Amino acid sequence: MHDLDVVLRRAGAMRSAILRLALFALTGLCGAAAHAASLDPVVLPKIQSATFEVVAAKPLSDPLTYEKPLPLELLPYQERNDKYNSIGTAFAIGNHRYVTAGHVLLAGVGSLWGPLSLRDAAGHVYAIDKIEKFSLRRDFVVFSLVGEPAGVAALDVDAKPAQNQVVYAVGNALGTGVVIRDGLYTSDTPEQQDGSWKWMRFSAAASPGNSGGPLLDKDGKLIGVVLMKSANENLNYALPISEVLSVPDGVADIDERMPYQLGIVDTTLNNIFKGRISLPLSLADFSASYRKLENAYIDEQLRQLLAKDPDKLFPRGSGSARFLHVAADLSEFPALMVRDSSGEWTSSVKRGPRTALPGNGYVDAGIANGVVLFHLRKPDDVGSRQLYSEPGRLMDTLLKLGFLNRQVGSEKVKITSLGKPVLDTREVDAWHRLWQVRMWAVPDQNGMVITYSLPVPDGYVTMMQLGSGGHQYMNLADMRVLADFIEVDYDGTLAQWKDYLQDTTLLPTMFKDIHVDFEYGHRFSYASKRIRFDFTPTLQKITPNSVLTLGFLNVVDRDGIVMDVVDVRVREDANERNWINIQRRVSPSDDPDDDYKSSWRRLVEQKHPYDGVAVSDGDITRISTVAKPPAGAAAAALYSAFYAIEGNHPQAFMKARLDLLMQNLKVIEH
Numbered sequence: 001m002h003d004l005d006v007v008l009r010r011a012g013a014m015r016s017a018i019l020r021l022a023l024f025a026l027t028g029l030c031g032a033a034a035h036a037a038s039l040d041p042v043v044l045p046k047i048q049s050a051t052f053e054v055v056a057a058k059p060l061s062d063p064l065t066y067e068k069p070l071p072l073e074l075l076p077y078q079e080r081n082d083k084y085n086s087i088g089t090a091f092a093i094g095n096h097r098y099v100t101a102g103h104v105l106l107a108g109v110g111s112l113w114g115p116l117s118l119r120d121a122a123g124h125v126y127a128i129d130k131i132e133k134f135s136l137r138r139d140f141v142v143f144s145l146v147g148e149p150a151g152v153a154a155l156d157v158d159a160k161p162a163q164n165q166v167v168y169a170v171g172n173a174l175g176t177g178v179v180i181r182d183g184l185y186t187s188d189t190p191e192q193q194d195g196s197w198k199w200m201r202f203s204a205a206a207s208p209g210n211s212g213g214p215l216l217d218k219d220g221k222l223i224g225v226v227l228m229k230s231a232n233e234n235l236n237y238a239l240p241i242s243e244v245l246s247v248p249d250g251v252a253d254i255d256e257r258m259p260y261q262l263g264i265v266d267t268t269l270n271n272i273f274k275g276r277i278s279l280p281l282s283l284a285d286f287s288a289s290y291r292k293l294e295n296a297y298i299d300e301q302l303r304q305l306l307a308k309d310p311d312k313l314f315p316r317g318s319g320s321a322r323f324l325h326v327a328a329d330l331s332e333f334p335a336l337m338v339r340d341s342s343g344e345w346t347s348s349v350k351r352g353p354r355t356a357l358p359g360n361g362y363v364d365a366g367i368a369n370g371v372v373l374f375h376l377r378k379p380d381d382v383g384s385r386q387l388y389s390e391p392g393r394l395m396d397t398l399l400k401l402g403f404l405n406r407q408v409g410s411e412k413v414k415i416t417s418l419g420k421p422v423l424d425t426r427e428v429d430a431w432h433r434l435w436q437v438r439m440w441a442v443p444d445q446n447g448m449v450i451t452y453s454l455p456v457p458d459g460y461v462t463m464m465q466l467g468s469g470g471h472q473y474m475n476l477a478d479m480r481v482l483a484d485f486i487e488v489d490y491d492g493t494l495a496q497w498k499d500y501l502q503d504t505t506l507l508p509t510m511f512k513d514i515h516v517d518f519e520y521g522h523r524f525s526y527a528s529k530r531i532r533f534d535f536t537p538t539l540q541k542i543t544p545n546s547v548l549t550l551g552f553l554n555v556v557d558r559d560g561i562v563m564d565v566v567d568v569r570v571r572e573d574a575n576e577r578n579w580i581n582i583q584r585r586v587s588p589s590d591d592p593d594d595d596y597k598s599s600w601r602r603l604v605e606q607k608h609p610y611d612g613v614a615v616s617d618g619d620i621t622r623i624s625t626v627a628k629p630p631a632g633a634a635a636a637a638l639y640s641a642f643y644a645i646e647g648n649h650p651q652a653f654m655k656a657r658l659d660l661l662m663q664n665l666k667v668i669e670h
Helices: 042-049 075-081 102-106 243-248 281-305 318-323 382-387 391-401 469-485 492-501 509-513 594-604 650-662
Strands: 051-057 082-094 097-100 117-119 125-135 140-145 166-172 178-190 198-202 212-218 222-229 236-240 251-257 273-276 334-337 345-348 350-357 363-367 372-375 405-408 411-417 423-428 436-441 447-456 458-468 490-493 515-519 523-527 533-536 549-556 562-572 577-585 614-618 622-624 639-645 663-668
Touching: 042 051, 042 082, 042 251, 075 650, 082 102, 082 166, 082 222, 097 102, 097 222, 102 125, 102 140, 102 166, 117 281, 125 281, 140 243, 166 411, 178 345, 198 222, 251 281, 251 515, 273 281, 273 372, 281 318, 281 469, 318 345, 318 458, 318 549, 318 577, 334 372, 334 469, 345 492, 363 391, 372 391, 382 411, 382 447, 382 492, 391 411, 391 436, 391 447, 423 622, 436 469, 447 490, 490 492, 492 663, 509 562, 523 562, 533 577, 533 650, 549 577, 549 639, 577 594, 594 639, 622 650, 639 650, 639 663
Parallel strands: 125 251
Antiparallel strands: 051 082, 051 117, 082 097, 097 140, 117 125, 125 140, 166 178, 166 212, 178 198, 198 236, 212 222, 222 236, 251 273, 334 345, 350 363, 363 372, 372 458, 405 411, 423 436, 436 447, 447 458, 490 549, 515 523, 523 533, 533 663, 549 562, 562 577, 577 639, 614 622, 622 639
């Protein structure tokens, strides 16, 4: 079933990967007033007096920049001149109290549009005062207003309506008047969780904006609260008004099953979000109390999900063994570690097209299990310090991909800047990588854009989520965990590396044991606690455009499982024609497949391709061998040394070049 308000309600799934800001748009039910012919006209004024529009004030300012002036003249007159957004419907039940859907009220919790209000047919707006009772599962709220609207007469109630009678669904459409549509009260159906009550099913039309409105019988008496519609048939759902009246005052009851998922595993938690809030409370205090409970529930779901089979959570357990033995991809594009249905962890990403930027820059985009990923190669005229210290520059660059637009009438206008972020902080993941965390508001659409960005030598690796204003805690909590499962190699020209290494405050802790040193035209050296090597231009040119790639993977170490360099590649330039490659491989456990074991045997026995014999492949000649481990060290890890050069070259030439590399390569790892 689907709520009749376009605000996404998390009754079905706590985690929602929203990939288009169009999903943020909150629009009321538009249309001229219409009245069912069989409803007694005498009751219409009473219905109109008792029915209200639930609204939120539109933002007073817009921090966004667009590719052109917004064609606001394309919007209907009322929409472009209305100071409020329509959220849903509410109605009076007497004793200065009003009812709407629970999910309509929750649409205002954390919203960028501010607190919800009621608006009558004359356009008068009334602030919500106290929350008197609330039920998350029954999906209703009873509340009072600041100031009583004049002339309001509560609807008469029929708490035991008969089935198969004509009924009327009532909604208030952007202040244009009460819309009443007729149908039949067809049946009852038990609520899904434990059948504690029955939903009313009816065939009267109901649309976004009807949520929280009254369902009336043939005499105009109140019989239910319009809440949901079926996804597969033309039947809508209402909560019987008897359920609203029978729930005791003074309490907010939170008791609803809310499945929770995270994109790295195929596990779904199906726990119940439970809690109670003592009422009455002001709207602000109720919202704060609800968010506190909800945030605690999110934290607990994450804790339980990560604690479920902890011995199998990457990089632990048999499902991780194969990945711990593979070589790094040496790709500048990030990937997400995910566990498939067989229990194996694997690197996952689906890459999209590349968008070119001026100055040799570009942006690659991709997606992995609903997680949006980017790799930004900064333009040559943008320094690392400038890029990393100006969050607007990152977002403005990503927006060039055109993934954020504002719908104005029939036109989509590209958003070119989000202005300053409302959050700019840092997070360190489990592997001691420092992520820059930014969040931007999109007030007009009640949206948030959140990025986790990892500085890398050639620019940024970024993870992004788009969500509604009220879901920012959940999105940030998810991303904080997902950061631990992002696989990143570090790539860039030597000029970019020189710039990158200067700001030590942004370097991952693992770089404290890594030393990269070079002098253009003279020497290059790399040293870590595992290996060190150097070479001169006699072996390969060393220029600002030479490219260094460090491939990082999880490594089983004496200190446990750490993230470290397992692959070092130095290319003469961006063209993959001349390069040096030092690669770490580990002794196979019982888990890796036969192909890996065979490859390991060839490495140990220095058989082809590790036999020091040159091989021509098209117009590239390659040669490889195995570096000697430290004296007395067990062969738990071995390093292969690889050299390739453009053209067809004889064995003697290639062997001499390989010897130049090997004479300055030393394995330190024991």
